[in-house]
Amino acid sequence: MVYPDEVGEAGHSGSSAVAVRPAEFARIDTACAEFLRVIARIRALAVEIGDQEYWGLGERQARLISGGTLVARLRSVVAANENSVTAVLDAHSQIVGDIRQSFRVARELMVVADEEWAGRLRSVENSAGQHISLVSV
Numbered sequence: 001m002v003y004p005d006e007v008g009e010a011g012h013s014g015s016s017a018v019a020v021r022p023a024e025f026a027r028i029d030t031a032c033a034e035f036l037r038v039i040a041r042i043r044a045l046a047v048e049i050g051d052q053e054y055w056g057l058g059e060r061q062a063r064l065i066s067g068g069t070l071v072a073r074l075r076s077v078v079a080a081n082e083n084s085v086t087a088v089l090d091a092h093s094q095i096v097g098d099i100r101q102s103f104r105v106a107r108e109l110m111v112v113a114d115e116e117w118a119g120r121l122r123s124v125e126n127s128a129g130q131h132i133s134l135v136s137v
Contacts, residue, residue: 022121025107032100036093043089050078050085 054060055074058067078085111118 023124026124028103032096035096039089039093043086046078046085050075
């Protein structure tokens with residue numbers, strides 16, 4: 001593994017060298033966790049909005065038939081179909097979860113392959129209060 005020096009440049013021992021900074025790598029899991037929390041909150045808000053009784057768009061006025069139609073259409077955007085807000089957010093959650101899992105697998109492979117890098121990564125994770133459970137590889 002190639003480590004960056006103080007100014008962030010990678011020392012190159014060959015044409016296929018890649019700099020992997022433990023601190024930045026460790027932040028990926030934290031960023032994924034935060035992204036999943038944000039997606040979950042947006043999803044909950046969308047469901048809450050879709051479930052509200054009164055929208056104030058004229059849906060209770062018999063003369064304004066478009067009000068009821070508009071509310072029904074807006075509710076269907078949140079409803080459980082393949083193109084709804086909740087379905088799209090669920091797909092985003094799955095993608096972020098897959099990215100997170102891929103980085104966890106890569107992390108474990110790098111920890112096994114390079115003990116010095118593993119020590120630097122553990123140090124960064126410990127100082128951040130982060131604990132990533134091990135995955136089977």
